[in-house]
Amino acid sequence: xxxxxxxxxxxxxxxxxxxxxxxxxxxxxxxxxxxxxxxxxxxxxxxxxxxxxxxxxxxxxxxxxxxxxxxxxxxxxxxxxxxxxxxxxxxxxxxxxxxxxxxxxxxxxxxxxxxxxx
Amino acid sequence: xxxxxxxxxxxxxxxxxxxxxxxxxxxxxxxxxxxxxxxxxxxxxxxxxxxxxxxxxxxxxxxxxxxxxxxxxxxxxxxxxxxxxxxxxxxxxxxxxxxxxxxxxxxxxxxxxxxxx
Numbered sequence: 001x002x003x004x005x006x007x008x009x010x011x012x013x014x015x016x017x018x019x020x021x022x023x024x025x026x027x028x029x030x031x032x033x034x035x036x037x038x039x040x041x042x043x044x045x046x047x048x049x050x051x052x053x054x055x056x057x058x059x060x061x062x063x064x065x066x067x068x069x070x071x072x073x074x075x076x077x078x079x080x081x082x083x084x085x086x087x088x089x090x091x092x093x094x095x096x097x098x099x100x101x102x103x104x105x106x107x108x109x110x111x112x113x114x115x116x117x118x
Numbered sequence: 119x120x121x122x123x124x125x126x127x128x129x130x131x132x133x134x135x136x137x138x139x140x141x142x143x144x145x146x147x148x149x150x151x152x153x154x155x156x157x158x159x160x161x162x163x164x165x166x167x168x169x170x171x172x173x174x175x176x177x178x179x180x181x182x183x184x185x186x187x188x189x190x191x192x193x194x195x196x197x198x199x200x201x202x203x204x205x206x207x208x209x210x211x212x213x214x215x216x217x218x219x220x221x222x223x224x225x226x227x228x229x230x231x232x233x234x235x
Contacts (some may be wrong), residue, residue: 033223040127042208042225043162058222090161105150105212107223109162 003027004110006091012116019078021113023091031095032074033107034058034066037088046089049074081117089113120144122211124226131199132234139194139229141209151192152210152223153183162208168192179203204233 004025013019023032030051035043035058045058047066055066063085067075078085092107121144131137143149150169154162166177173185183194192209209226 035225040227042122042124042227044225045222048222092162105223106152106164106167108164109154111161 002111004091004093004108006089006110006113008113009111010114012118013081014118015082017081017117019081019115021076021089021091021115023074023076023110025072025074025091025093025108025110027093027095027108028071029093029095029108030071031093032068033092033094034064034074034076035090035092036060036085037090037112043090046076078115078117081115083117086115086117089115120211120213120224122209122224122226124207124209124229126229127227128230128232130232130234133201134198137194137196137199137203137231139207139209139231141192141194141226142190143192143209143211143224144190148213149185149192150212151183151185153177153181153192153194154208154210155179155205156208156228157205165194165207199231199233201233201235204231206230 007022033048034046037043044060046064047058049055049068052068065077090112091110094105094107123142125140152167153165155165156162165181166175168175168185176182181196185192206228208228210223212223
């Protein structure tokens with residue numbers, strides 16, 4: 001079974017709808033991330049969480065919110081979807097960052113959710 | 119703020135030819151560098167990583183990368199490309215303790231590799 005799973009894998013919705021993307025992991029990592037990928041822009045960080053009680057905005061958090069329900073679960077919500085939120089969304093997890101117990105912040109990615117907002 | 123630049127948006131090579139994908143990062147400190155590959159319709163897979171030691175690192179699928187601190191670069195290379203290497207490649211960086219970028223990855227824009235038979 002995959003270590004990082006995302007549901008749904010594909011979603012088409014309409015402008016103004018509320019959408020939730022879910023991420024689950026079995027790697028036992030404390031750190032989880034949400035990115036969006038757009039052609040020519042690479043991956044941009046939306047939100048990240050270094051533990052269940054720690055939630056932080058990334059570089060493009062406007063229009064998004066997150067919930068860390070447990071160590072293994074991290075959900076991304078679009079409260080009122082708009083067409084420019086059409087993108088590929090990735091969840092990732094990581095172990096300790098550099099300089100802590102030998103960590104290197106390698107991130108492990110889910111398969112992605114392709115979201116289309118009409 | 120840290121940033122990563124991949125100057126080549128799209129590279130086309132013939133099967134069997136050598137490959138070099140460029141990556142430059144900004145900001146000093148001690149970088150921790152990664153190359154990921156994304157095959158069409160797939161998630162990201164780690165090819166290799168560097169955070170200390172020998173500046174030439176070996177990865178999976180026959181890839182290697184060389185860290186050059188003086189040039190702030192971490193270029194990815196492969197001596198002989200296979201058709202299955204066609205994908206999008208991402209360079210990413212994070213830094214050691216201290217600063218607002220600690221523990222977060224910053225990705226480059228990606229380089230799309232096309233392989234001709």
